[in-house]
Amino acid sequence: MASAAETKLALPNRSPELPAEDVYFGPSEAMQTVRQRVVRAAGLNVPILVLGESGTGKEVLARFIHEYSPWRAGPFIKVNCPAIPGTLLESELFGYQKGAFTGATSAKPGRMELAQGGTLFLDEIAELDASLQAKLLHVLQDGHFTRIGDHEEKTLDARVICATNRELKHEIESGGFRSDLLYRINVITITLPPLRDRRDDIPQIVEFLRQQFNLRFTREAPPPSKEVLHYLQQRSWPGNVRELENCMARYVILGSEEAFYTDRPDPIERKPFNIAYEISEDGKIPLKRIARQVTRRMEHDLILKVLQANHWNRRKAAEVLKISYRALLYKVRQAGLPPKRPQRKPDPARMAADSTYSAT
Ligand SMILES: Nc1ncnc2c1ncn2[C@@H]1O[C@H](COP(=O)(O)OP(=O)(O)OP(=O)(O)O)[C@@H](O)[C@H]1O
Ligand SMILES: [Mg+2]
Structure with missing residues (x-):
């Protein structure tokens, strides 16, 4: 068990976009255990593997580890492996020299180089293809890399954090991930619990x-x-x-x-939608027409809610709904909604209590 002093983290320059430390590591036992592992691991110069289902906060954790670590004065460089197509990813990671390939009109440092003195965060690591897995393994083994088309060896001087929501053991069994790379990146593994x-x-x-x-x-x-x-x-x-x-x-x-309650997972709990399904004389149920009715009904309810929440400011409502102002005016008309905030009926009791009351 870590002592209380060990589990207290004091962040000198926490980025404003990160949740507060006490919010991120909530009171649950599961997250307190994560906090203890982070405290112990943050200062060690070894790779960390962050595991957890999608949306559990793996990237936020990687940023926290960076900020707790001796590399916090350096940059936090993220590489979203699946977002960059194969061949491009290699040049993004390693960088290239001028003329290394068609289109390489000038030299460019890769993200490994940009991360010098800081943290290199390899997100969704399980998505790396076989050839890049081999190249990354090589870099992690001997700590050096070269830009594409270059001879000069550069030293990887960055803490490496990898993350994935995949079961790497299964990936290894199915041949999608190298076991030797796993042993390189999982010196310390931190698993985030699902919510x-x-x-x-x-x-x-x-x-x-x-x-x-x-x-x-x-x-x-x-x-x-x-x-x-x-x-x-x-x-x-x-x-x-x-x-x-x-x-x-x-x-x-x-x-x-x-x-x-709009997205209750249990359909029994969901409020009935009250659409009178139209059944034609021949006993058919016209799906397209019903779908149109349901969409209109949903649009009506949602537009009304957004208008109410925005004090009937239609420009703001259009912004929230991500449609043009003209489209909103059209839909408001189509949905039979009033174009302006409906006049409140004057309430005599309230009028007496508040002389500034206006019935708009
Ligand atoms: N404890 C928390 N408090 C507040 N917001 C949080 C917390 N944990 C995560 N978040 C927020 O939840 C969202 C998902 O977090 P993050 O992107 O780190 O998850 P992830 O595990 O990397 O997900 P994925 O596997 O889909 O990439 C982010 O917007 C993040 O800011
Ligand atoms: Mg992520």
Whole structure:
């Protein structure tokens, strides 16, 4: 067990985009164990492998490790392996000399070089093709690399962190990943638990995301009710923190707790959609027409909610819905919604209590 002093992390220059340390490592036992491993591993000059399902926070953890480490003064360079097509990835990683291949009109340093003195984060490492796996293994073994088309050896002077949501053992069995590369990159492995195994952390993450989205979207969504928190702690969260993040963004933007229930996984719990399915005289059910009706109904409800949340500011609503202002005006008309905020009926009691009340 690590001592209390060992588990206390003090970040001198934490990036503002990272969740606060106490939010990221919540009170759950599972995340406290992760915190202890991070404290022990951050300062060691060995590669770290971060495992965990999609959306569990692997990239955030890699950034934390960088910031806790002696390499924090250097850059954090991320390589998203599957996002860069095969041959391009090699030149992105290693860099190239002028004339190394057609189109190499000037020399360019690779990300291994850019990461000097800092952290090289190889994300989705299981997606590397066989030839790059071999080249990476070589670099990790002898600590040197060369730019494509160059002879000069350069030293890899960066802490390497790799991440994947794949089961690397299965990948090795199926021949998709080299076992010798795994042994190079997994000197220390940190596995992030799925959100369903750390439910105690949910209230804190919810509060952090609420504040963050209120700022980002200039809203004032209040903390969700106890019932909602309870519901959020019950859910299975297949998309982990990323799914919770989307859920909170929807809540803050729409300003209504209903936002939490629109994607209930259990269809029995879902509110009935109340579309009167049209059955034609010959007993057929016209799918296309029904789908159109359902879409219109959904559009009606969503546009109404967004208009309400934005005090009927149609330009803002169009922005939130990612449609043009003209498209919104058209849809508002089509959905039979009022073009302006409906006039509130004057409330005599309130008028008496508040002389500045206006019924707009
Ligand atoms: N504890 C947390 N508190 C607040 N936000 C978090 C937390 N953990 C992760 N996030 C957020 O959740 C999202 C997903 O995190 P991240 O991208 O690190 O996950 P990942 O495991 O790399 O996912 P993938 O496997 O899909 O790439 C990010 O927007 C991140 O900021
Ligand atoms: Mg990721």
